[in-house]
Amino acid sequence: MRDLPSDAYAAALASLPAMGPRRLLRLLRAHPPEEAWAREAPAADPERAWQVCTDAGIQVVVLGRDGYPPRLADDPEPPAVLFTRGRLDCLHWPTAAIVGTRRCSRYGRDVAHELGADLAAAGVAVVSGLALGIDGAAHEGALHSGSAPPVGVVGSGLDVVYPRRHRSLWQRVADAGVLLGEAPPGAAPEPWRFPARNRIIAALADAVVVVESHAAGGSRHTVDAAEQRDRPILAVPGPVRSSSSAGTNELLAQGAAPARDAGDVLVALSLVGAIVRDPSRRDLDRRPSPTGAAATLLDAIGWQPATMADLVARTGLSPMSASLAVAHLQRDGWLTSRGDWLEQVVPGGRSAER
Amino acid sequence: MIATIPSSTLLGIDGEPVAVEVHVSTGLPGFTIVGLPDAACRESRDRVRAAWISSGLKWPQQRMTVNLAPSSVRKGGAGVDLAIAVGLLVAVDELPAEAVAGCAFLGELGLDGSVRRVPGIVPLVDALNEAVVVVPRSCVREAVLVARHGVRGVDSLTELVQALRGDAPWPDPPPERTTRRPRPHPDLADVRGHHLARLALEVSAAGGHHLLLVGPPGSGKTMLARRLPGLLPPLERDDAVQATRIRSAAGLPLPPGVLVTEVPFRAPHHGASMVSMIGGGTYGMRPGEISLAHGGVLMLDEMAEFPASVLDALRQPLEDGAVRVCRARGTVTFPARFLLVGATNPCPCGEGGPPGWCRCSEAARARYSRRLSGPLLDRFDLRVPVARPDVGDLLGGPPGESTADVAARVALARERAHARGVACNANLPAPSLDELAPLAPAATLLLDHVLRVGALSARGLHRVRRVARTLADLAGAGDLVDEEHIATALL
Known part of the structure; x- marks a missing residue:
């Protein structure tokens, strides 16, 4: 057998079938990796697992050795072996996790994008799970403004892109910041891995912002983990009738701090003053004010998505004059459409187009 | 001998x-x-x-x-x-x-x-x-x-x-059957609310535009579609003879007056096989549902549940107005010019609702919408969301306009299309749109804007202009297509 580094044995141990995070942690706390390997799989060859890591450009960091992130080392449930791509020193930046549902509204997507962009610009590394919906939008935002590096925490192996639609996002996050996870290369995105992944997100973040979540959403795991670790929890307020804001509004009712914009998050991180709000964005609205039918229609839509059929029923306008009003409002930037749904555009807000 | x-x-x-x-x-x-x-x-x-x-x-x-x-x-x-x-x-x-x-x-x-x-x-x-x-x-x-x-x-x-x-005279022909009044198509006046969908039905009938209704179960998609044949003009002599031949060949009973003058309405179940839709079969070449709907309306309820192969087989007849069924024992051409009305749910759970609202995952929704192929969706000039009507409208809302009133407008609009040399505006050839559907200045500006922001493709542009032409014809607006017609057609 060739001389292998100690990390190789750790990686091989993590890749053994039926090796969960807790068991691995117990094992590696009790024994050095070589010894643990000899106990667990004396007949097998650790070289293959190691070869997979080096081929895929995946680094292996073991708890208690050089390079292991201090934030995780102090954690009650640290991952014993961490697989990473990108620069692990990104974790020296102040961090904030932006999490939320995969089934988000346009409002949630836009807010996540905006928070991601503004926090990154203010020098806060955005930690998120690279899932569809809120997670993806937050990282897109962070990459967009590109000051602080993004930190992506994933539930599958680093060579198993999940969701596949985010292949390009994975690559860009790994290039600009760091991608990490405790699942060995080749590990499928099994459901149990995601709550485990969420605890790492909570451990890495100085504050957790939930942008949108349904009443019984996966964001709850991240919030629980953050509570155990005494991290501040913020929630973005949403319409009380929107099912995708039910979870966040519940958090606010339980005492989470409201996150209206990046400034609120910076206050929670005690970084206040690092960002100056740009007055031109919120207070100067250069859009021509709607009049007549367009004004009636804008009143009728409010801040909830509605279909054209809803609007015609609500306003009593004829379908044709309502269509004309909608066309004008869209042209002037007051309304935006997604499929059959129309929504009012937030004044000055940036929209996270997909 | x-x-x-x-x-x-x-x-x-x-x-x-x-x-x-x-x-x-x-x-x-x-x-x-x-x-x-x-x-x-x-x-x-x-x-x-x-x-x-x-x-x-x-x-x-x-x-x-x-x-x-x-x-x-x-x-x-x-x-x-x-x-x-x-x-x-x-x-x-x-x-x-x-x-x-x-x-x-x-x-x-x-x-x-x-x-x-x-x-x-x-x-x-x-x-x-x-x-x-x-x-x-x-x-x-x-x-x-x-x-x-x-x-x-x-x-x-x-x-x-x-x-x-010569031992006996030829028997007398059977007495003319007492004409049972054909069951009239349901009336549009019974429809409460649904202002947008009503307009869509009118435009679809007037311009021969294929119509896709999208809405949750129970919102009235089928009810609306059943009222479309009543808006169409009765079959002309040639079409009536064709329709009669088709029904006769399919072995279906003919109406009391023998000649089929009523606008056909066919709504096959989504379990329909390719042969039953297109025509063909083991015993002789029977006309399929699309031919039985010739001159009338073919409704595909729960369109996403139809086999993809069957739906895609509709594309060529939609284009040609006829279908050639080729078999080893011979080739037959069936006429198949029909108005297609599709009805589908917005997502697998059926409820739809605003983004982030329904319980279907993003992936499930994407899979569901992929069931209808892009080329087929392109054939629909009109796509209309149908919402459950308001309780106030259902109970004691004012009755809507009656079928007869709307049908009169439809007939006028169709006359205008005839004057342009086409059966209906959906058939207007793209190159002559500038001449036959000239745009008012404001309409040009609006289209310019939509094209610039990429909300409309070149193919979509022709569709919008044809529908806008029909809207202008219905409004009796003269030759120019105005901004509001374009705006409505853009929906």
Whole structure:
């Protein structure tokens, strides 16, 4: 057998079938990796697992050795072996996790994008799970403004892109910041891995912002983990009738701090003053004010998505004059459409187009 | 002795003349049929023999051969039974040859000697050029529709023999059926709320634009679609004859006045097979649902549940207004010009709702929307969301405009389209849109903006302009297409 580094044995141990995070942690706390390997799989060859890591450009960091992130080392449930791509020193930046549902509204997507962009610009590394919906939008935002590096925490192996639609996002996050996870290369995105992944997100973040979540959403795991670790929890307020804001509004009712914009998050991180709000964005609205039918229609839509059929029923306008009003409002930037749904555009807000 | 009797067989919705040649000679007694008969046709042998004996005639103990010419055409069905029987009668000298000169015969024989109706009488008679056609008595009214022949109806072989011998007069044609009023199409006045969908129905009827209704279950998609045929103009003579031939060939009952004038409405279940939709089949070439909807409305409820292959097979007929069904035994063209109305749920759970609202995952929604292929969706000029109507509208809201009022506007708009040389605006050729649907300045500006922000493709542009043309025609707005018409068409 060739001389292998100690990390190789750790990686091989993590890749053994039926090796969960807790068991691995117990094992590696009790024994050095070589010894643990000899106990667990004396007949097998650790070289293959190691070869997979080096081929895929995946680094292996073991708890208690050089390079292991201090934030995780102090954690009650640290991952014993961490697989990473990108620069692990990104974790020296102040961090904030932006999490939320995969089934988000346009409002949630836009807010996540905006928070991601503004926090990154203010020098806060955005930690998120690279899932569809809120997670993806937050990282897109962070990459967009590109000051602080993004930190992506994933539930599958680093060579198993999940969701596949985010292949390009994975690559860009790994290039600009760091991608990490405790699942060995080749590990499928099994459901149990995601709550485990969420605890790492909570451990890495100085504050957790939930942008949108349904009443019984996966964001709850991240919030629980953050509570155990005494991290501040913020929630973005949403319409009380929107099912995708039910979870966040519940958090606010339980005492989470409201996150209206990046400034609120910076206050929670005690970084206040690092960002100056740009007055031109919120207070100067250069859009021509709607009049007549367009004004009636804008009143009728409010801040909830509605279909054209809803609007015609609500306003009593004829379908044709309502269509004309909608066309004008869209042209002037007051309304935006997604499929059959129309929504009012937030004044000055940036929209996270997909 | 030899006798030749004219008859015809059905190929698709067209009749094909067949000469029934009967040869009787001495030899080992026997009865054979040659000339590419299918199973039902081959069984003629037994039916003719039984009917013959039941009619009190003496079955000849001779060698009898029946040839169905031309032998290259496959003969299906039992329609030549009567011709075979008459040929035998002539060949064994039961009837003089002069008695049947210039007569063609169509009909199936029962074992008791009765003459039964056969499907497709209209095209079958149309294929014949003889002066007199003898058909089952119950088919006389259909046969008369062709109006080129003297039509005689008989109920039994005995009756026929007596009439041909001159022993009895030809039986009277059946009395005209007391015309039951056809069940009228449901009225648009019953529809409460649904302002946008009502407009969409009107535009669809006026411009011949295919319509896709998207909404949760129970929102009234089917109810709305059923009101579309009532808005369409009644079938013109040519279309009515075509529709009658198609129904006749499919063996479906014809209306009391025989000629199909009512706008057809077909709503096949989503379990429909390719052959049932397009046409074809093992026994003869039957017209499919798209042909039965010719000149009318084909509704596909739960469109996403139809097999993808069936939906994609609709694309070519939608383009050509006809479908060519090719089989090893022959090729048949069925007319299939219809207005397509699709109804589908917005997502697998059916509830839809704003983004982030319903419980379907993003991936499930994407999978669901992929079931309808892009090229097929492109055929729909109109896509309309249908929401559950307001409670206030359902209970005691004002009744809507009636079908008759809307149909009058539709008829006017269609007249304007006719003046442009097309049947409806959906057929306006793209190159002549600038000339036939000129834009008002504000409309140009609006289109310019939408194209610039990438909300509309070039193909979509033509669609929008055609729909806007129809909207302007409905409003009686004159030649120019205005901004509001474009705005509405953009939805």
